[in-house]
Amino acid sequence: GQNIDQPTEMTATEGAIVQINCTYQTSGFNGLFWYQQHAGEAPTFLSYNVLDGLEEKGRFSSFLSRSKGYSYLLLKELQMKDSASYLCAVSPGNTGGFKTIFGAGTRLFVKA
Amino acid sequence: KAGVTQTPRYLIKTRGQQVTLSCSPISGHRSVSWYQQTPGQGLQFLFEYFSETQRNKGNFPGRFSGRQFSNSRSEMNVSTLELGDSALYLCASSLDIGSYEQYFGPGTRLTVT
Numbered sequence: 774g775q776n777i778d779q780p781t782e783m784t785a786t787e788g789a790i791v792q793i794n795c796t797y798q799t800s801g802f803n804g805l806f807w808y809q810q811h812a813g814e815a816p817t818f819l820s821y822n823v824l825d826g827l828e829e830k831g832r833f834s835s836f837l838s839r840s841k842g843y844s845y846l847l848l849k850e851l852q853m854k855d856s857a858s859y860l861c862a863v864s865p866g867n868t869g870g871f872k873t874i875f876g877a878g879t880r881l882f883v884k885a
Numbered sequence: 886k887a888g889v890t891q892t893p894r895y896l897i898k899t900r901g902q903q904v905t906l907s908c909s910p911i912s913g914h915r916s917v918s919w920y921q922q923t924p925g926q927g928l929q930f931l932f933e934y935f936s937e938t939q940r941n942k943g944n945f946p947g948r949f950s951g952r953q954f955s956n957s958r959s960e961m962n963v964s965t966l967e968l969g970d971s972a973l974y975l976c977a978s979s980l981d982i983g984s985y986e987q988y989f990g991p992g993t994r995l996t997v998t
Contacts, residue, residue, distance in 0.1 A: 804985060806985070814991070815975055815989035815990060815991050815992055816928070816975070816989050817989070818986050818987060818988070821985045821986065860927075860928060862928075864985075872930055872933065872941040872942075872943065873918075873930050874930065875920075875927055875928035875929070875930075876927070877927040878927060878928075
């Protein structure tokens, strides 16, 4: 079957670093996405990994290991506004499109 | 450049009725995807349209349907509404079928009573 697992909740302190893990089991793999979703708002795109390794984009970095079915999102220099849900999503198979499977999301609380 | 727009933003319907939701993608974007988001199931893929053709479909019953027009605007329809259809319906657009960066609209909050 298709399955994406990520922790339900995490808490971290302002200014710190937090790593949100995601493991997946899907039939085929096109790429892995990370989205940020603030309460009551639509998800916003953070990153997309196709190849193994680390992709850095400002305070946010995303890592992928295809052989392990594993990814993480790293948030540095945490700010209060980073309190949100972080969604891991996989585009499986060779559909050439976005038949995307989403994880349930990790709710991150940033405290002062 | 305007973002993805969805109408209506909120909707209350009764069981058994049908509903049509509308999505206008970002200008120039040709791919539109629809998702259902509920607290229990999270974000689930409904379908994706490109050039007026459905390219991918999620695991939803036939009561859920959609279409895309020549100007890339898209509509989704849910017939014979059930209480479990209460959800936030999100539309996302991307430049092309091979483009990975999707932009989500604000969603339509559907409540079925």
